[in-house]
Amino acid sequence: MRDYLKFFTVVLSIASFQGAFADATTKDSSDGIVKRWISSSVDHWQTYSQSGSNGVHKFTESDNSFKIRKASPPSKNFRTGYTFIYNKSLYFEDLGNNISYKRNWLGSYKPVKLSSNSEYNAAGYNFEVDSYSGLISACPLSDDNECKVFNFQPGSYPYVYAQKEGSVLSITNYGEAILFKNGEWCRMSMRDDIYSCTNPELPILSVPRAIQFYSSINYQGRVLLGEWPTGRLYEFDGVELKPSNMTPPEIAKLSDKRLGYEAQTMAEYCGDLFVGYWPKGEVWRYDHLAREWQFFKRFFSDVEGEPFIPYSLRESDGLDSSFFGQRITAMVPFEGALYVTTSNLRAWTAADSAPATIDPSKVAEYGAIYKVTKPGCTTSYSYAKD
Numbered sequence: 429m430r431d432y433l434k435f436f437t438v439v440l441s442i443a444s445f446q447g448a449f450a451d452a453t454t455k456d457s458s459d460g461i462v463k464r465w466i467s468s469s470v471d472h473w474q475t476y477s478q479s480g481s482n483g484v485h486k487f488t489e490s491d492n493s494f495k496i497r498k499a500s501p502p503s504k505n506f507r508t509g510y511t512f513i514y515n516k517s518l519y520f521e522d523l524g525n526n527i528s529y530k531r532n533w534l535g536s537y538k539p540v541k542l543s544s545n546s547e548y549n550a551a552g553y554n555f556e557v558d559s560y561s562g563l564i565s566a567c568p569l570s571d572d573n574e575c576k577v578f579n580f581q582p583g584s585y586p587y588v589y590a591q592k593e594g595s596v597l598s599i600t601n602y603g604e605a606i607l608f609k610n611g612e613w614c615r616m617s618m619r620d621d622i623y624s625c626t627n628p629e630l631p632i633l634s635v636p637r638a639i640q641f642y643s644s645i646n647y648q649g650r651v652l653l654g655e656w657p658t659g660r661l662y663e664f665d666g667v668e669l670k671p672s673n674m675t676p677p678e679i680a681k682l683s684d685k686r687l688g689y690e691a692q693t694m695a696e697y698c699g700d701l702f703v704g705y706w707p708k709g710e711v712w713r714y715d716h717l718a719r720e721w722q723f724f725k726r727f728f729s730d731v732e733g734e735p736f737i738p739y740s741l742r743e744s745d746g747l748d749s750s751f752f753g754q755r756i757t758a759m760v761p762f763e764g765a766l767y768v769t770t771s772n773l774r775a776w777t778a779a780d781s782a783p784a785t786i787d788p789s790k791v792a793e794y795g796a797i798y799k800v801t802k803p804g805c806t807t808s809y810s811y812a813k814d
Contacts, residue, residue, distance in 0.1 A: 463488040463804070466699060470807060471646040473589050474693045474758050476523075477544035480513025480809040485761055487698045488804040489717070494698075496725065499797040502529035502537035507776035507795040509769040511758035512544040516809045518762045519544075520797065524775040548598075550591040553608070555598065559585040562632070564598060566608050578613035580604055581632050590644035592651045592666040599653075603637030605669060616669070623669040645694040647701050648716070650674070654691025658683035659705060661691060676703065676712040676721040687736060695759035697766040698805040704756025707737040709770055709793075711756060727770050728754045728793045745783050748774060752786065752794075761807035766800040 470483025501509075508524035520537070521528040521544055529537035548555040553566040556575075562582035567575040584600045591597070595609040605616040605623040614625040618637070641662070643654040651664040652672055659679040663672035679689055690706035701714035702724065713724040728738070735741050739752035750773050757771040772794045782791045 463490075468648070468696065469646065470696070470761060470809070471591075472694055472696075473548070473644045474695075474760075475587070475642050476510060477512050477546060478548050478589065480516070480760075482810040483513070483761070483807060484809075485696055485805075485807045487806070489699075490802075490804050492803045494724075494800055494802045497799045497801070499535065499799055501795055501797060502531075502539075503527075505778040507780075508771045508774070509757060509795040509797065510544060510771065511760045511767050511769045511797075513760060513762065513809055514542060514545075515811050518760070518767065520769065522795075523757075523771070524777045524780075546586075548589040548596070550589070550596050551594045551608075553596065555589065555596065555608075557586055559583065564606065564613075566596070566613070576608070576611060576613060578606060578608075578615075579632060580606060580615075581634050588641045588644050588653060590651050590653055590664050591646075592664050595664075595666040597653075597664050597669060599641045600633075601636070601640055602633050603639040603641075604633035609666070621671055624667065640690075642690060642692045643694045645696065645701070647694070647696055652694065652701075654694055654703065656690035656692075656706070657686045657688045659687075659689025659691050661694075661703070674701075674714070676714075678721075678723070679705070679712070693756050693759045695761055695766060697759075697761050697800065697807075698802050702759055702766065704759055704768070706755050706773075707750070707753040709754035709756055711759075711768070727756065727768060727796065727798060729790055731790070739786060742783060742785060747780070751776075752782070754794075761805075763808070764801060764806050768798040768800060770794060770796045770798075 465486045465488055467484055467486040470479045470485050472479045502520050505525055506522050510521040510523050512519050518531045519528050528540050528542045530540050531537055552569055554569055556565045562580050563577055565575040565577045580600055581602055584602045586598045587601045589598050595607060598606045607614045607616050607625055615629050616623040616625050617627045617629045640656045641653045645652055652674055653662045653664060655662055660675045660683050661672045662669050691703050692706050693704035695702050699716040703712045708726060709728040710726045711724040713722050715722055737750050737753045740749045753773045755771040758769040760767045
């Protein structure tokens, strides 16, 4: 009886998810079965920028497997890679050499003078930052009313934004959480890993908390944020930010050790949640049907005897010891694929050389671009509205 109830609960929760996002039907030409599209908005933040404008992801349930194919890079110097959407098109940004590339439908690249946008639009406001002065502004999009300005530690800057039910959360690289709700700002206090405005901290946070958040996503109605150094996922309900039960179990069981895991990127594709982790370029996938986490892939090669941060124990070469740590800097759903981009830590310029102790085939894994595909999954975007 207990197993039956468990099965019934899982089926009911899946049906509820599908019903909430059910869309038009499509016919599978192979077997004549009519399948229903399930759709959801693309709403995430990945380290440097917001998801593309008015994105909609659609998929049909199937038993098809995911396929992974490595795409050619836009340049031999493309190492500190990033991916973003602008005006319905896909761009790959070289953060080390300050150049971006637009990818066309043939798979070729065109150099362009464009970079990812750190501004954030949500809840009818545009959020802009002056990091030098330590100011964040919420400016109404629909009228000429004055912007609501709030201060934070000068020289720091927001690492992530998230929105839920009209509330917008911004968290700086110092770990300072700032909430914009009902047209007013609040500096959130942190107690027992829970951030709230119940007892707001009036002074600016001038010393880093050694806690950072890099990514956010609205997944099945839950707003999740990725954290460092535990790698846990937190949940924002519009009022509070607190640890979620959605963290991959293998990461969660190590969280008390604060090893330095960083949930840097999150994306939805085919109804599943993908989370990319520093420092080994690993991706975990939450199977929305099985309701469980599975290790998806490490997008770098394993090296026998490697430290927690790869190559961090190499001989001194003038670069940061963590320079060759491994990031999943972006996972962007676009058309029929999920584009995954890898990177090192910080800017790898054309003048920087990898030490001879790192095999050239391993060097080529930095700035790599992968296409993850599964039949019946597609994402579209529309032009941004002024």
